[in-house]
Amino acid sequence: MTSTPRIPGVHSEPAATRTVTGLLVYLLAGLYFGVVLVKSEAASWYRIQEMFRFESFHMFGLIGSAVLTGMVATLLLRRSGLNSRDGQTIRVTDKEKGWRRYVFGGLTFGVGWGLAGVCPGPIFTLLGAGIWPMLLVLAFALLGTYLYGTFKDRLPH
Amino acid sequence: MIDLLTALRSPLPWYVGGPLIGLTVPLLLWLGNKGFGISANLRHACAILLPDAIKPGFFRYDWRKERWNLMFAGGLILGGIVAGALLANPEPTRLSAAGAQSVQELGVQLRPGLVPAELTDLSNPGVWLLLAVSGLLVGFGTRYGGGCTSGHAITGLSTLQVPSLIATVSFFVGGILSANVLLPLFMAVMA
Numbered sequence: 001m002t003s004t005p006r007i008p009g010v011h012s013e014p015a016a017t018r019t020v021t022g023l024l025v026y027l028l029a030g031l032y033f034g035v036v037l038v039k040s041e042a043a044s045w046y047r048i049q050e051m052f053r054f055e056s057f058h059m060f061g062l063i064g065s066a067v068l069t070g071m072v073a074t075l076l077l078r079r080s081g082l083n084s085r086d087g088q089t090i091r092v093t094d095k096e097k098g099w100r101r102y103v104f105g106g107l108t109f110g111v112g113w114g115l116a117g118v119c120p121g122p123i124f125t126l127l128g129a130g131i132w133p134m135l136l137v138l139a140f141a142l143l144g145t146y147l148y149g150t151f152k153d154r155l156p157h
Numbered sequence: 158m159i160d161l162l163t164a165l166r167s168p169l170p171w172y173v174g175g176p177l178i179g180l181t182v183p184l185l186l187w188l189g190n191k192g193f194g195i196s197a198n199l200r201h202a203c204a205i206l207l208p209d210a211i212k213p214g215f216f217r218y219d220w221r222k223e224r225w226n227l228m229f230a231g232g233l234i235l236g237g238i239v240a241g242a243l244l245a246n247p248e249p250t251r252l253s254a255a256g257a258q259s260v261q262e263l264g265v266q267l268r269p270g271l272v273p274a275e276l277t278d279l280s281n282p283g284v285w286l287l288l289a290v291s292g293l294l295v296g297f298g299t300r301y302g303g304g305c306t307s308g309h310a311i312t313g314l315s316t317l318q319v320p321s322l323i324a325t326v327s328f329f330v331g332g333i334l335s336a337n338v339l340l341p342l343f344m345a346v347m348a
Contacts, residue, residue, distance in 0.1 A: 022189070023224055023225060023228045024228070025188055026185075026188065026189075026191075026225040026226075026228040026229045026232065027228045027229070027231055027232040027235070028232060029181070029184060029185060029188060029229060029232060030228065030229040030230060030231060030232015030233045030234075030235065030236065031232040031233075031235045031236045031239065032181075032184075032232070032236070033178070033181050033229075033232065033233060033236060034232060034233040034234070034235060034236015034237050034239070034240065035236040035239055035240040036169075036174060036177045036178055036181075036236075037178075037233070037236065037240075038236065038237065038240035038241045038271065039168055039169045039174060039240055040168070040169045040171070040173075040174025040175070040177070040178065041168050041169075041174070041250055041271075042174070042178070043237075043241070043271050044250050044271045044272075045271065045272045045273060045276065046249075046250040046252055046256070046260060046267065046273070047250060047252075048332075048336070049256070049259065049260060049263070049336055049340075050252050050253060050255075050256035050259070050260075051332075052329075052332045052333050052335070052336035052337065053255070053256065053259050053336060053337060055252075055253050055255035055256040055259060056252065056253040056255075056256050057171070058171050059171075061171035061172060061175060062171040062174050062175040062178065063175065063310060063311070064175065065171065065172055065175030065176055065179065066175040066176065066178035066179035066311055066315075067179060067310070067311060067314045067315045068175075068179065068315075069175065069176040069178075069179030069180060069315075070178075070179035070180070070181075070182035070183070070311055070312065070314075070315030070316075071179075071314075071315040071316070071317070073179065073180055073182070073183040074182055074183045074186065074315060074316060076183075077183045077186060077187060082187070084186065084187055084188065084189055084190045085187060085188050085189060086189055088190050090186050090187070090190060091190060092186070092192070092316045093192050094318060095303065095304075095309075095313055095318045095320040095321055096303065096320065097320065098320065099320070099323050101301055101302055101303060102302055102303070102309075102320050102321075102323040102324040102327060103323060103327050104301060104302070104327075105297075105298050105299070105300070105301030105302025105303065105324070105327075106298065106302040106309075106323065106324040106325070106326070106327025106328050106330075106331065107298070107327045107328075107330060107331040108294050108297055108298030108301060108302070108331065109294065109295055109297075109298025109299050109301075109302055109305060109327075109328055109331065110298070110327060110328040110329060110330060110331020110332040110333075110334075110335065111294050111298070111331040111332070111334060111335040111339065112290070112291045112292070112293070112294025112295035112296075112297075112298055112331075112335070113291075113295060113306075113328065113331070113332050113335070114331065114332035114333070114334070114335025114336035114339070114340060115287060115290060115291035115294070115335050115336075115339060115340055115343070116276065116287060116288055116291035116292070117272070117276075117336075118272075118291070118295070119195075119295065119305050119306040119307075120195040120196040120198070120199065120295065120299060120305045120306075120307070121195045121233060121305070121306065121307055122271075123292075123295075124195075124230050124233035124234050124237065125233045125234065125236055125237035125240075125241060126237060126241065126271060126272060127234055127237060128233065128234035128235060128236060128237020128238040128239075128241060128242070129237040129238070129240075129241025129242050129245070129271060130237075130238075130241070130242050131241075131271065131272050131277060132277075133272075133276075133277040133279055133284070133288055134288075136279075136285065136288045136289060136292065137288050137289075137291060137292035137295070138292065139292065140288070140289045140290075140291075140292030140293040140296065141199055141292040141293070141295050141296030141299075142199055142202055142203060142206075142296060143292075143293060143296060144199075144292065144293040144294065144295065144296025144297035144298070144300075145199040145200055145202075145203050145296040145297065145299075145300050146203050146207070146213075146216075146296075147293075147296075147297055148215070148296070148297045148300040148301050149200070149203060149213045149214075149215035149216050149300070150213050150215075152213075152215055152300075152301075155301065
């Protein structure tokens with residue numbers, strides 16, 4: 001980003017404005033995703049219960065087609081040689097190797113997900129939809145995150 | 158006009174909603190090489206809120222570099238206002254017959270809305286317990302496991318990462334156990 005020469009009269013936006021507009025697109029991306037979460041019913045407690053009881057194809061079709069679309073579109077984006085908006089090569093950060101943290105952490109999250117039927121995205125979206133008790137879920141999710149940060153060195157990873 | 162409003166209020170079928178969810182991964186990569194994930198915001202919020210004196214090392218980093226993620230979470234709230242409050246589906250979620258029966262057996266009525274009234278009724282102390290335990294496990298588990306549904310099940314799987322496959326299978330094992338065994342126990346005690 002810094003390697004692009006700034007041409008007076010062409011690149012005249014002050015840096016602060018650029019940061020704000022640069023961040024604003026993520027607000028819009030979040031708005032898009034939030035609307036999709038509600039409209040696809042991924043934020044519905046009822047749908048999550050139905051999924052974990054294998055009583056409908058809806059959520060499986062939703063997650064399956066999301067993964068397939070993400071896979072193909074990401075592959076095409078990387079093959080296209082297109083750079084990111086700020087001129088960088090598109091790169092995917094690999095997840096850390098290992099299995100313990102993914103099994104133990106994954107199970108813990110899964111149990112929480114099945115209880116109130118909310119994963120982190122819907123916590124925010126449901127709050128927006130006016131479901132205030134989600135504030136309690138959010139507060140305890142922050143406490144859980146804090147506890148992990150406190151005890152992480154004593155846990156198998 | 159009436160037809161347009163009806164369409165906007167209606168839910169999307171899975172084969173439309175799923176691809177729209179999946180497109181978030183390349184969208185965020187193109188916008189700024191960002192890895193799509195939401196639970197990291199809980200860490201950023203802790204990093205912002207905790208006073209320096211008591212802050213564990215896990216929360217000592219420059220959260221300002223991750224502001225995009227907080228903006229994304231802000232967008233999720235806006236999305237909830239737009240789709241969940243202004244364009245709310247007036248019909249109850251169209252569950253399968255088996256799904257509708259299971260929900261009823263849990264003591265929950267199938268009404269319009271995303272979360273049943275029985276689970277948001279804060280006059281019931283059991284609801285406080287359920288929401289608190291659920292939130293605690295979600296917060297702890299997502300950080301321990303390094304991601305949630307968006308980071309692992311959507312992003313990780315669509316970029317072919319083995320750790321995300323392990324995490325996603327674990328999410329489901331935990332969720333199946335919880336929805337089929339723990340939640341009925343909770344609901345029985347709460348009733």
